[in-house]
Amino acid sequence: MEATQATPVKYDMDVVRWFTIAACIYAVVGTLIGVYVASELAWPFLNFDIPEITFGRLRPLHTNAVIFAFGGCVLFATGYYIVQRTGATKLWSNGLAWFHFWGWNLIIVCAVITLPLGLSQGKEYAELPWWVDIMIAVVWLSFGLNHIMTTAIRKTSHIYVSNWFTMGMIIMITYLHVVNSMAIPVDWATSYSIYSGVQDAMIQWWWGHNAVGFYLTGGFLGIMYYFIPKQSGRPVFSYRLSVLHFWTLTFGYVWLGAHHLQYTALPDWTGSLGAAVSLAMIIPSWGGAMNGMMTLSGAWDKLRTDYILRFLVTAMAFYAMSTFDGPVMAIKSVNALSHYTDWTVGHVHAGALGWMSMISFGALYHMVKKLWNTEMYSERLVNVHFWVALIGAVTYIVAMWVSGIMQGLMWRDYDEYGTLTYTFVESVSAMHPYYVMRAVGGAIFNLGTWIMLFNVVMTVRQASATRGVNAVAAKA
Amino acid sequence: MSDHDKIYSTKLQDKIERNTLLLFVLTAIAVAFGGIVEIVPLFYLPNTGMSGGDGTFNNTSHKDKQGNAISMDKIVWNPATSAHKTFDTWQPGDGVRPYTALETAGRQVFIREGCFLCHSQMIRPFRDEKDRYGHYSIAEESMYDHTYQWGSKRTGPDLARVGGKYSDEWHRKHLKYPRDVVPESVMPNFFFLENNPVNAEKTVKTLHVMTIMPFNPVPKTIYTDAYIAGAAKEVEGKTEMDAVIAYLQSLGNHVKFEEGVNYRD
Numbered sequence: 001m002e003a004t005q006a007t008p009v010k011y012d013m014d015v016v017r018w019f020t021i022a023a024c025i026y027a028v029v030g031t032l033i034g035v036y037v038a039s040e041l042a043w044p045f046l047n048f049d050i051p052e053i054t055f056g057r058l059r060p061l062h063t064n065a066v067i068f069a070f071g072g073c074v075l076f077a078t079g080y081y082i083v084q085r086t087g088a089t090k091l092w093s094n095g096l097a098w099f100h101f102w103g104w105n106l107i108i109v110c111a112v113i114t115l116p117l118g119l120s121q122g123k124e125y126a127e128l129p130w131w132v133d134i135m136i137a138v139v140w141l142s143f144g145l146n147h148i149m150t151t152a153i154r155k156t157s158h159i160y161v162s163n164w165f166t167m168g169m170i171i172m173i174t175y176l177h178v179v180n181s182m183a184i185p186v187d188w189a190t191s192y193s194i195y196s197g198v199q200d201a202m203i204q205w206w207w208g209h210n211a212v213g214f215y216l217t218g219g220f221l222g223i224m225y226y227f228i229p230k231q232s233g234r235p236v237f238s239y240r241l242s243v244l245h246f247w248t249l250t251f252g253y254v255w256l257g258a259h260h261l262q263y264t265a266l267p268d269w270t271g272s273l274g275a276a277v278s279l280a281m282i283i284p285s286w287g288g289a290m291n292g293m294m295t296l297s298g299a300w301d302k303l304r305t306d307y308i309l310r311f312l313v314t315a316m317a318f319y320a321m322s323t324f325d326g327p328v329m330a331i332k333s334v335n336a337l338s339h340y341t342d343w344t345v346g347h348v349h350a351g352a353l354g355w356m357s358m359i360s361f362g363a364l365y366h367m368v369k370k371l372w373n374t375e376m377y378s379e380r381l382v383n384v385h386f387w388v389a390l391i392g393a394v395t396y397i398v399a400m401w402v403s404g405i406m407q408g409l410m411w412r413d414y415d416e417y418g419t420l421t422y423t424f425v426e427s428v429s430a431m432h433p434y435y436v437m438r439a440v441g442g443a444i445f446n447l448g449t450w451i452m453l454f455n456v457v458m459t460v461r462q463a464s465a466t467r468g469v470n471a472v473a474a475k476a
Numbered sequence: 477m478s479d480h481d482k483i484y485s486t487k488l489q490d491k492i493e494r495n496t497l498l499l500f501v502l503t504a505i506a507v508a509f510g511g512i513v514e515i516v517p518l519f520y521l522p523n524t525g526m527s528g529g530d531g532t533f534n535n536t537s538h539k540d541k542q543g544n545a546i547s548m549d550k551i552v553w554n555p556a557t558s559a560h561k562t563f564d565t566w567q568p569g570d571g572v573r574p575y576t577a578l579e580t581a582g583r584q585v586f587i588r589e590g591c592f593l594c595h596s597q598m599i600r601p602f603r604d605e606k607d608r609y610g611h612y613s614i615a616e617e618s619m620y621d622h623t624y625q626w627g628s629k630r631t632g633p634d635l636a637r638v639g640g641k642y643s644d645e646w647h648r649k650h651l652k653y654p655r656d657v658v659p660e661s662v663m664p665n666f667f668f669l670e671n672n673p674v675n676a677e678k679t680v681k682t683l684h685v686m687t688i689m690p691f692n693p694v695p696k697t698i699y700t701d702a703y704i705a706g707a708a709k710e711v712e713g714k715t716e717m718d719a720v721i722a723y724l725q726s727l728g729n730h731v732k733f734e735e736g737v738n739y740r741d
Contacts, residue, residue, distance in 0.1 A: 040664070041631065044655070047664035054664040056590025122587035122623040152496040159493050167499060172507045179511075184689065186681045190584060196692045197618035198524045199515070201626055206511050214507075243485050250503060254510025263600040264626060265615040267523055268740070270514055277510075340596055340630040407630075412604040420607050424633040429660035 009155075011084045012094040015101055017371050019077035020364060022105065024456050026073055027357070027449040030065035035442040037062050042435035052116040060127040061115040066352065067125065067216065069108045074360040075169070075219045076100065076143060081367055082162045082226045083147055087154025096146045103139035107132060119189050123204050125211055126180055130191040133181040140177065144170035161242045165222035168250045172214040180207035198266055205257035212348075213253035216356050221245070224292050224319075227363045228312050232302060237294035241287050248284035252277055259330040262339070271332075278330035285323035292316040307382040311362030314390065318354025325350060337412070342431070343404025346397050353393035353445055361389065361452060368456050374466070377458035385451045392445030396438055403434035519691070523740070525615030527552075527692055533616075541736040551616050551731055555697055563703065568640070569732035574620040574686065574694040575723065577707035578714060581679045582723030585669065585716045587623065594663070596627035597636040597727065601740065610637035610728065614739040617731065619692050632663060637728030647721045669717040676708040683707055 040046045040055045047054045080097060084090060091097050110132050120127040128136070147170060151163050180203055183191040193200055229236050236242060258266065258274025293316045296302070302309055325347050329338045338344060365382055369375065376382055410430065413421040483490045492499050518524045522536040533552070537545040548554075553571035555561045560570050575583055586592070599605050601612040613636050618624050642650075646657065651669065654661040683704050686694045711719070733739070 041662050044662045044664065049665050049667070051589075051668050054589065054666075056593055056664065059590060059593050118588040118590075120587055120590060122592060122625065124593070124628060127590075148496065148500060157494055158490075159496065159499060164493075164499060164503070168503050168507065171500070171504045175507065175511070184685050186678060186685050190678065190682070192622040192682070192685055192689075193624075194622070194690050195624075196525075196620060196622045196689070197624050198615045199518050199526060199691060200622070200624040201618075202515050202518055204624070206515060239484055243489055247506065251506045251509065254507050255514065256510075258514050260628065261626075263602070264598045265525070265613050265618065265740075267518070267521065270518070273514065336600070336602065339600075340628070340634075344629065411608070412602070414604070420604060424608065425658055425660045428632070428662060435662075 009084075009088050009090065012091040012097065013081070013084075013371055015091075015094065015097040016077050016081045016367070018101055019073045019080070020367055020371060021456070021460070022101075023070055023073035023077055023360065023364060024449075024453045026065060026069035026108075027360070028446070028453050030062065030070045031442065031446040031449055033058060033062040033065055035439060035446050038435065038439040038442050042432065042439050051118070057116050057118055057120075060120060060124075061111065063125055064111050064115065064128065065108075067211070068111070070360070071216060071219075071356060072104060074223070074364065075166075075215070076104070077367065078223045078226070078363050079143070079147055079166050079219070080150075081371075082160070082222065083150045083154075083166070086156065086160035086163060086226070087150060088156055089150060089154050092146050092149035092153055096142050100139055100142045100146065103135065103142065107135050107139060110135070114189075117189075121181075121183060121191060121193065123180065123193065123207075125208055126177075126204070129189060130181070130183050130185050131188065133177070133183075137174075137177060137181075140170075140173065144174065160226070161236070161239075161246065162222035162226040164246050165218045165225065168246070169214045169219040169222070172210055172218070172254070176207045176210050176214075179203060201261055201264065201266060202258065202270065205260040206254075207257070209257035209260060210254060212351070213249075213256065216351065217253070218249065220356050220359050221249075221288060223359050223363045224288075224312070224316065227359075227366050228292050228295050228309075228316075231306065231309050231312055231362065231366050232296050232299050234295050234297075234299050237291050237297065241291045245284050245288040245291060249281075249288070252281050252284065256281065256330070259335065260339075262330075262332055262335045275330040275332060275335070278327045282324060282327050286320055289316050289320035289323065292319070307379060307386055308362050308365045310383075310386050311358050311365070311389075314386075315355050315358035315362065318350060318358060318393075322347060322350040322355055337408035338404060341404040341407040342400045342434070343408065346400025346404055349393070349400065350397045353389070353396060357393075357445075358389065361385065361448075364452070364456070368459055372460055372463035374459060374463035377455050377462055381451055381455045385448045385455070388448035388451065389445055392441050392443070392448060395441030395444060397441075399434045399437035399441060403431050403438075406430060406434075523615055525617075525619035525692070527619065531695070536616075538737055538739050540734065546734070546737055551614075552619070553698075553730070563698075568729035570730070572616050572619060572730045574698055575726060577679050577683060577703075577710040578674070578719050578722045579726045580682050580686075580723075581674045581711055581714070581716070582719035582721070583625075584678070584682065585720050586625070586723055589666065591635075592625045592627045594627075594629060594631035595633065595635045596630050597634065598626035599634055599636045605634070609634045611733045612740070614731070617728070620686070620694060622686065622689055622692075632661075635724065635727055639725045639727040639729045644721050644725065647724060648717060651717060651720065666717075666720075669720060670715050672716040674711040674714045674716060674719050676711050679711050680704060680707045 037059045119129045182194045185191040255277040258270045259278050262271035407427050410422045410427040415421045522534050533548050539545055549557045553573040558570055560566050599609045599613045650657045652667040653665050654663040683699055687699050
């Protein structure tokens with residue numbers, strides 16, 4: 001849908017370059033912390049009796065680093081990249097984009113300092129202290145305003161589908177962050193949510209699941225709808241399917257959070273409603289996944305030679321898989337077993353490692369080549385990264401699926417006398433091999449991110465050196 | 477007709493795709509529904525542990541087998557009607573009460589150390605959970621929990637009814653070096669809590685904050701001015717270890733559950 005122009009537009013791509021590099025760095029850091037916290041569960045001595053690095057304080061740092069630092073930088077880099085190129089226009093405000101870049105990185109620095117110090121609001125994925133929440137709101141709105149205004153000043157007639165998804169993300173995350181973060185501070189370090197009990201639980205999972213639905217899914221679907229067609233050189237398989245995908249996902253995803261609270265003190269109707277809509281969500285999710293994959297129809301042979309495309313298409317396979325896994329886990333009888341177990345962790349990582357990271361890696365490689373107007377330093381290393389990432393992700397996910405189901409079965413098992421077969425701690429020690437396997441899988445995945453960082457740095461250095469000699473202006 | 481004017485979907489969709497403001501408004505409306513339907517009723521419907529402005533519970537009434545409603549004063553401690561009118565005299569079974577000053581300090585440490593990432597506080601109505609942890613949790617039990625602590629993962633066991641199950645001394649040993657007591661445990665050592673004194677000023681401020689919450693605040697009849705004034709004294713000389721243990725010992729024994737009563741909806 002990119003317009004053909006008589007005169008080439010000079011895009012604002014510097015900020016995109018910086019977000020791209022930042023994303024590559026945060027991919028390494030975020031997964032490295034993940035490997036460490038995973039190892040702490042396998043070998044608790046790794047807590048080293050240092051309060052700042054105990055599991056309870058480092059785990060939020062891992063989730064924040066991968067979601068907001070890595071995921072965020074990927075979304076912002078691709079968001080600014082796509083909105084300019086599909087609209088044939090510069091950014092509405094380049095200055096605001098730079099404010100966004102430095103503001104977001106300042107927030108990440110604050111997270112790195114405050115979370116190990118134990119400044120937590122006690123809400124998963126929303127642990128950061130209240131004053132950081134305010135910073136997030138301001139910086140997020142600067143992105144939202146800039147992106148939407150750039151959409152508004154586009155030179156093309158239609159708004160491209162990727163930008164719909166990004167707009168959905170901007171709106172929903174604003175709702176979620178503002179409502180969920182409402183708190184009364186006690187001092188600079190501590191604050192308490194204005195909600196309590198049942199209401200707080202529902203609001204928290206409305207936030208928790210839609211951060212997944214609109215940020216980690218919606219935002220990344222925007223990436224999918226731009227980069228798969230671009231990399232494969234084929235148009236999106238079905239435009240109508242993308243319309244359906246967008247509106248059903250936008251309307252439907254919001255309802256899912258309640259499935260995290262089935263059989264709790266939350267009224268049954270709420271949890272059941274969440275579960276019912278979760279099941280229905282298989283349809284749009286798979287429709288979208290098919291749309292991405294079938295974009296390759298007639299060009300499947302490219303998978304043999306195009307390693308970047310491999311990342312993108314594998315991501316769609318994982319997207320399809322985890323959007324099947326999710327609704328299954330939302331079924332009440334399955335949830336009774338899977339809730340509170342590692343199965344949930346496995347499900348999240350099928351999404352995070354398989355779908356979100358894979359599509360990010362593909363998009364990052366694609367952008368690096370375009371942004372620096374060069375070939376990769378090593379295409380072979382892209383292929384190596386692909387296989388390392390795939391093996392790491394699968395190892396991780398399998399370990400957690402097995403341990404999760406085993407945990408669930410051990411907890412509910414009764415012996416012939418009608419008493420519980422296992423004590424709780426027996427289930428803990430039975431998990432040890434799987435926790436080791438998970439740490440290994442994570443470490444393999446982390447190795448892949450180092451390979452990417454090395455490859456990208458070498459590519460940029462190479463491109464800069466060539467540009468210095470030839471003084472060729474980048475096409476960007 | 478040029479390519480730009482051709483309509484590939486419907487007229488409405490085409491109009492939306494050409495108009496940023498329209499797309500923005502319709503998306504903003506579409507994403508609002510689910511949250512409104514699932515969240516807003518929880519503030520008004522019965523059985524959500526939400527106390528209305530008049531101190532009632534949105535027509536919540538738990539009924540026994542004969543269909544007789546159990547008085548809410550038996551579920552949630554009401555100093556006005558209870559035989560035990562102060563924190564000092566409150567007994568387990570008198571009904572859900574907010575946390576004492578020391579417990580409040582302990583709860584802050586519990587949140588700070590991220591305990592909820594591995595320990596849930598929400599027992600589901602299943603046979604195995606009843607045998608392992610006790611009676612299923614009910615909405616009223618977390619009504620004073622600003623930032624609920626239900627958790628989402630049991631790397632360690634549920635704590636919703638851990639109060640009174642172990643001695644203070646057991647908790648102290650276990651929190652300091654968990655593997656001294658439970659060799660298979662993967663919990664970090666929290667020995668350092670014994671070196672940290674409770675922050676009295678912060679605790680007093682926290683009690684005050686709990687009384688000004690817009691939803692489910694602690695009634696001024698419970699956190700009286702006199703109680704808040706004396707809170708600093710209560711936590712004087714206590715360590716964070718003492719506080720966490722006090723918090724853990726307070727969990728889950730507030731309500732006296734009766735056989736045959738349906739406490740869920």
